Amino acid sequence: MPPGVTPTLPPGVTPTLTPTPTPLAQxxxxxxxxxxxxxxxxxxxxxVTITANAADQDxxxxxxxxxxxxxxxxxxxxxxxxxxSIQVSHVYTNAGNITTQAIVRDRDGAASTACTG
Numbered sequence: 001m002p003p004g005v006t007p008t009l010p011p012g013v014t015p016t017l018t019p020t021p022t023p024l025a026q027x028x029x030x031x032x033x034x035x036x037x038x039x040x041x042x043x044x045x046x047x048v049t050i051t052a053n054a055a056d057q058d059x060x061x062x063x064x065x066x067x068x069x070x071x072x073x074x075x076x077x078x079x080x081x082x083x084x085s086i087q088v089s090h091v092y093t094n095a096g097n098i099t100t101q102a103i104v105r106d107r108d109g110a111a112s113t114a115c116t117g
Contacts, residue, residue, distance in 0.1 A: 030110060032052055033055050034053045036050070048090055050087065050089075053085045056082055061083070072090070
């Protein structure tokens with residue numbers, strides 16, 4: 001509209017204002033703060049409980065992807081919020097030294113770096 005021109009609306013018409021969008025806050029990446037395996041040793045078949053401890057400034061830790069080191073993986077979903085733990089049980093059928101990992105994700109899809117145990 002040219003400067004100095006004022007729009008005129010017909011009688012009974014009310015202008016609708018469009019609100020300015022509020023920018024979304026930057027998503028914070030969750031962290032996997034520790035990973036524990038219990039029991040750590042034993043004879044096969046060995047059933048272990050693996051616990052990933054997680055933290056997130058956005059309070060939306062949702063899941064953990066566990067990699068068991070024997071070719072198997074499992075995702076466990078649990079809305080733990082800001083901080084908490086996610087557990088899974090796994091049976092090892094072959095003897096040997098195994099490295100277990102967990103990657104924690106939040107509801108926005110951000111993923112932590114892997115923590116190992």
